[in-house]
Amino acid sequence: MRNAPEIVDGRTIRGLVEARALRGATILGQPGGWAVLVRYGDTERAVAAQRARKARLWRNLNTAASYVSEELGLSRFEVDSTDHQPDAIERKRPDSAERLRKQHEAAAYDAWFRAMAQEGIEAADRSDFVPEDEVARRFARMLGS
Template sequence: MTALSKTPELIDSKAIKPLVEARALRGATILGQPGGWAVVIRYGDAERVIAAQKSRRMRLWRHVDTAVSFIRGELHMDRFEVDAAEHDAHANEIKRPDQAERLRKQREAADYDAWFRAKVQEGLDAIERGEVVSHEEAEADFARMMDEA
């Protein structure tokens, strides 16, 4: 198989395991695609492209070495073909806006956590120095702030 000119038939990882265990795989090809690398397996007279988890789309590895690791580690094959004819690393840059948003929220949470811990430490240090505000003083300060607002 040199190129995917039509919609490929897919196979998921669960269906591959019995084929690997039965040693039914006849070959594999790392197939260059726009934006990554697909893996095509051959067994019997069939050729199937590895599907992405939880979807009915072709799984793409961003780097050829991770596709090689998959073939060697999961399919237990040391010999395979590589077809880079259709590969274009920059064609479909894989964007993960959900990942960027998750990382932004993690940074915000870490910043808030650091700020909060610093404020608590300031309070503990003030207590240790004997700088304590009585309940009445705190109520008076609060009432004064409410009157100003």
């Protein structure tokens, strides 16, 4: 990122937006995505990633532009794609496979459980059940009372 400008966190960004202190923004192409640089006063800083002390990267230009226009309230901004390399960073989420596997297991269990419940409801609706008092009499006879 140019000369790796300092970053600014989300709370500070919100304060700058509320104070209408932003002078402009640049969406800057980076290896693997797009960073957003904001200008206020004589300062230019990169928007920070949440819970990280590094610049946030958007995967595509549209989402970065949406952030600048909707969140920052800037309808005009610059785009610099000089260093953009979309495939430079391999985006793998090892936790995604496990999360999806658990979601599929939960969905399968839910479907099984609902089928068993429906089967029970249908069985209860049929008239082939022995009434409770008859069951009690049969048990009483079996126990010799």
